[in-house]
Amino acid sequence: MNWLKIKYALLTVAIFLPLFWAFVYVRNAYPVATWNVMMAPGLLERGRSYWILRGETVSGQTIDIPPITLTNAMYSRTWTMVNATVANQSFKIPNLHPANAELLRQSGGLEQLPPGARVPDLLRAWGSLYNERLGASSPQRLKAIRLDMYRWEGGSYANYDKFIESWRQEL
Amino acid sequence: MGVARVVVHGTFLVSVLIASFSALGRLPVTILRPTGVMKYLPWSFYDRLLTPAGMTTLKVVMVLSLMLSTAGLFTVVSTKTSFLLVLFYQGLLRSFGHFNHDEMLGIYCLAVLAFTPCGDQFSLDQWWKKRKPIARPSFAYAYPILLMQLLIAWTYFSSCLLKLRASGLSYLSPDNLPSLAIYHSLDNLHDTAFRLAFWLPQFKAYLPVVMVVVLVWEFCFPLAVFFPRWRWLLLGGGVIFHLSTLFFMNIFFPHQLALYPIFINWDRFRKTD
Numbered sequence: 001m002n003w004l005k006i007k008y009a010l011l012t013v014a015i016f017l018p019l020f021w022a023f024v025y026v027r028n029a030y031p032v033a034t035w036n037v038m039m040a041p042g043l044l045e046r047g048r049s050y051w052i053l054r055g056e057t058v059s060g061q062t063i064d065i066p067p068i069t070l071t072n073a074m075y076s077r078t079w080t081m082v083n084a085t086v087a088n089q090s091f092k093i094p095n096l097h098p099a100n101a102e103l104l105r106q107s108g109g110l111e112q113l114p115p116g117a118r119v120p121d122l123l124r125a126w127g128s129l130y131n132e133r134l135g136a137s138s139p140q141r142l143k144a145i146r147l148d149m150y151r152w153e154g155g156s157y158a159n160y161d162k163f164i165e166s167w168r169q170e171l
Numbered sequence: 172m173g174v175a176r177v178v179v180h181g182t183f184l185v186s187v188l189i190a191s192f193s194a195l196g197r198l199p200v201t202i203l204r205p206t207g208v209m210k211y212l213p214w215s216f217y218d219r220l221l222t223p224a225g226m227t228t229l230k231v232v233m234v235l236s237l238m239l240s241t242a243g244l245f246t247v248v249s250t251k252t253s254f255l256l257v258l259f260y261q262g263l264l265r266s267f268g269h270f271n272h273d274e275m276l277g278i279y280c281l282a283v284l285a286f287t288p289c290g291d292q293f294s295l296d297q298w299w300k301k302r303k304p305i306a307r308p309s310f311a312y313a314y315p316i317l318l319m320q321l322l323i324a325w326t327y328f329s330s331c332l333l334k335l336r337a338s339g340l341s342y343l344s345p346d347n348l349p350s351l352a353i354y355h356s357l358d359n360l361h362d363t364a365f366r367l368a369f370w371l372p373q374f375k376a377y378l379p380v381v382m383v384v385v386l387v388w389e390f391c392f393p394l395a396v397f398f399p400r401w402r403w404l405l406l407g408g409g410v411i412f413h414l415s416t417l418f419f420m421n422i423f424f425p426h427q428l429a430l431y432p433i434f435i436n437w438d439r440f441r442k443t444d
Contacts, residue, residue, distance in 0.1 A: 023333070076271055076422070097214050
């Protein structure tokens with residue numbers, strides 16, 4: 001019984017001590033989490049950018065493609081994956097992937113790197129996944145896939161869709 | 172406690188079964204930003220893993236382990252392997268996107284179950300060995316349940332305190348909820364595309380009251396651990412809260428909701444039988 005109490009006490013400390021640390025310092029360091037979901041208030045004045053994934057079919061249609069239908073394992077994290085990819089976040093970490101380090105060297109540094117340097121790779125992966133589900137002669141196959149960026153400037157509950165730019169990938 | 176094992180491990184088993192790991196393996200490894208302890212793994216490992224074949228192998232191993240731990244077979248080992256595999260997989264997902272919190276509570280519950288005797292009852296181990304339940308003090312089973320309930324309560328309670336600490340009363344601004352909800356309803360990158368958020372601005376004068384109710388509910392959630400009479404009210408509030416974030420913000424925490432049955436006293440049903 002005493003050993004059981006000691007074991008459970010150790011388990012409690014091992015779980016809750018890091019959680020208290022994360023709470024005090026408001027830091028998420030996987031697997032230690034602090035529940036800071038929507039901690040900061042939403043400000044109407046603050047503008048926000050967002051993205052829509054679209055495909056251009058061989059029959060000439062432009063269709064919306066929710067990425068959750070392509071990579072459902074990313075569930076609830078797709079929007080921040082796109083945010084981070086557009087912002088070149090994978091080039092801003094201390095330990096770069098060798099291919100990213102090489103691209104950075106060729107570009108001449110982070111400042112010279114265009115926004116969304118890896119977006120074409122992401123679009124190619126999504127476009128291939130979409131087309132593989134269709135027959136070779138399907139008119140719904142994509143000839144190109146694109147990520148359209150919009151901005152809601154804020155300040156009012158209107159004008160949500162100011163077009164900013166687009167990344168397009170031929171397939 | 173066997174039921175708690177089935178609930179927690181079964182939730183992750185279903186989650187893994189419906190996820191396409193091979194599609195995940197098609198994402199470019201160059202957009203990965205390893206988070207937390209995931210930083211300590213070398214890039215050569217990620218290069219090998221993030222392929223359709225590598226991810227499918229991971230899925231097969233995870234499904235096998237989670238099936239064993241859910242059913243309670245080789246529980247002492249399978250609960251630990253399931254915990255470690257889920258811990259790794261969730262870290263991988265967070266290395267692509269952001270540190271979302273839905274599954275984190277479940278990961279901590281997996282940790283509790285991995286180091287407690289959750290296979291003594293309601294398990295294939297018990298049936299296979301045709302043994303009587305091992306005689307342990309009731310504390311051996313009651314405390315891990317309490318620990319998991321406290322973890323659930325902590326998620327809401329600490330979330331309330333952090334909101335008040337970071338934003339103070341400005342959190343109750345009439346524009347807080349509509350602006351956040353609309354932002355999460357504009358793209359097609361969220362998992363759902365509900366548009367109810369666009370109704371909120373016309374009711375924004377009343378929304379601070381809603382925010383106060385949410386904060387009070389989060390603050391009071393620990394009462395569900397210690398006062399069973401309050402439990403159903405607070406858990407019911409949780410169901411309404413999570414469904415509201417789904418329909419108004421396209422943000423959903425299904426893994427967290429799936430853990431609510433940990434608050435049910437399953438022994439009571441057994442005695443009734």
